[in-house]
Amino acid sequence: MNRVFVWSTLDTPFIRDDVELLGKHYAVEWKTASGFRALPIIFRGVRNSDVSISWFGSVYAVVMIFVARLLGRRSVVIIGGVDTARDPENRYGVWLSWWKRALLGWGLPRADHILAVAEPLAAELRQRVGRPLPQLETLPTGYDPNRWKPDGHPNATTVLCVAHCDSRQRLAIKGIDLLLLAATQLPELQFQIIGIPPAVQSLVPTIPANVTLLPPIPRNQLLPHYQRALIFCQPSRREGLPNTLCEAMLCGCIPVGADVGGIADAIGESGFVTSPGNAEELRQAIAAAAQLPPQSGLQARERVIAKFSQAQRESRLVQIINHGKR
Secondary structure (H helix, E strand, O other): OOEEEEEEOOOOHHHHHHHHHHHOOOEEEEEEOOOOOHHHHHHHHHHOOOEEEEEOOOHHHHHHHHHHHHHOOEEEEEEOOHHHOOEOOOOEOHHHOHHHHHHHHHHHHHOOEEEEOOHHHHHHHHHHHOOOOOOEEEOOOOEOOOOOOOOOOOEEEEEEEEOOOOOHHHHHHOOHHHHHHHHHOOOOOEEEEEOOOHHHHOOOOOOOOOEEEEOOOOHHHOHHHHHHEEEEEEOOOOOOOOHHHHHHHHOOOEEEEEOOOOHHHHHOOOOEEEOOOOHHHHHHHHHHHHOOOHHHHHHHHHHHHHHOEHHHHHHHHHHHHHHOOO
C-alpha cells in the first residue's frame, strides 16, 4: 500500500474531504503547521511516504517538492486560488511577494503533478510561472449529493451567502460590500450572511435592515441554512471552486455568482453569472433569481452531481498516486 503524506497550513472541510477519500485506499498522514517549525514536519512526512501532497502552492509546497526530489519521492500540489493570485488592490495573493514569486517559479515546475480545482486557475498559474506546465491538469473538488440535499421547503425571500471573513481584506475579497449594496436596493428580500465574526461585523459601516450577519458556524450545521434559502450568492472578487456554492446548489439553491475562478463553471446555465465587482449586475441577477420558482434550483443540483462528483475526484487521485511517474 502506498503511503501518502498530506500537508497544509489550514484545517478546512475540503482538505478533510480529500484526506477521508485517500484514507479509503492508503495509509495517510496529514499534518498542518506554519512557520519554521513546519520544516522538520515536512521533511519527516516526505521521508516516510511514497507520495506527498500539498494543498495550495505555497512556499511550504516548494519545500515539500525539493525534499521529495532529494529523497526520490513523488510530489503533488493542489492549486486552490490564493496560490495563483496577484491582486495589489486588495493586497491578496502569494505572487505579490518578489521572493515568493521566485521560489514558486522555480519549485512548482518541479512537482510531479499539479492539480488546479478550476481551469481559470490552471490558466492563471501558467501565466504566473511563464513556462509550459505539462504536469498541470484541472481536477475539481467533489461533493456528496446524499449529504447536501433539498428538503423541498425553501423560503422564497431568502438570499444566503456563506463566506468566512476574519478581516477587512476578506470582506473585500468575498464581495460582501457588493452584496450589502444590492440588499439596500432589494428591501423585499431577506439576506443572511454567515461567516463574519462580531469583531469584523463592527468593520461594516452600514448593515441594511433586511440583512442578518452571523458568525462562522460548523460545516455540519450549514445544511438547514442551505435548505431554507431560495438563492445562494457568491459575489467574490477572487475564488477557487467555492465549496459553499456547490453545497448550496446541491441543496436546491438558485446560484448567483461573479465570474471569477471556478464560479462560472459551477453555475453554468443553472443560475446567474455577473461581472466581478459590478454591484448593479449583482442586484439585477438576484432580482431575476427571486422571480423564479423554487423548483428552478433542482437544475443547479443536477449540474453539481454531473460535474463535481466525489467519485470522479477520488478515481483520478487514486490513478495519480498508483501510477504517476516523475
